[in-house]
Amino acid sequence: MYAFFAAFRYDVEGEHNYTQHLDTKLFIFSDEELEMLNWIYLGIEATYLLDFITLFLMEYQTQESHVPVRDIAKTAKRYFQTQMMSDLVPLIPFTEMLHFKYSRLFFLVKCIRINKSFRLLNAQ
Numbered sequence: 001m002y003a004f005f006a007a008f009r010y011d012v013e014g015e016h017n018y019t020q021h022l023d024t025k026l027f028i029f030s031d032e033e034l035e036m037l038n039w040i041y042l043g044i045e046a047t048y049l050l051d052f053i054t055l056f057l058m059e060y061q062t063q064e065s066h067v068p069v070r071d072i073a074k075t076a077k078r079y080f081q082t083q084m085m086s087d088l089v090p091l092i093p094f095t096e097m098l099h100f101k102y103s104r105l106f107f108l109v110k111c112i113r114i115n116k117s118f119r120l121l122n123a124q
Contacts, residue, residue: 045091048113051120052087055079086112 029037056079059070069075090113094106 048087048116049091052091055083055087087116 056076057072058075059068060075060078061068069078090110092109094109095103098106
């Protein structure tokens, strides 16, 4: 939700500052609420980063023999071949790296995580 609001925020003073999230106001949040949302955003990013790192180390079972594979090289290779890109792309801070008028729309890339969020929370 924060990614959606951050993508469509507007500047109160009319000047764009693309490097500071707190210099721009969302149309429905006060400064205190915006600061709290920024901390929540950082916490969510840290959670997904931790998940990204742990997926390299998690064992998996082969479909043929149902034997758990615990070799880190094999689990990392399997992760590279399956879902690593969908986990890595939202972690890249595009809004901080690329600065132009509509660079905040890169927050929409984080919407890729919606499916993963349901999987992590086991929501059905």
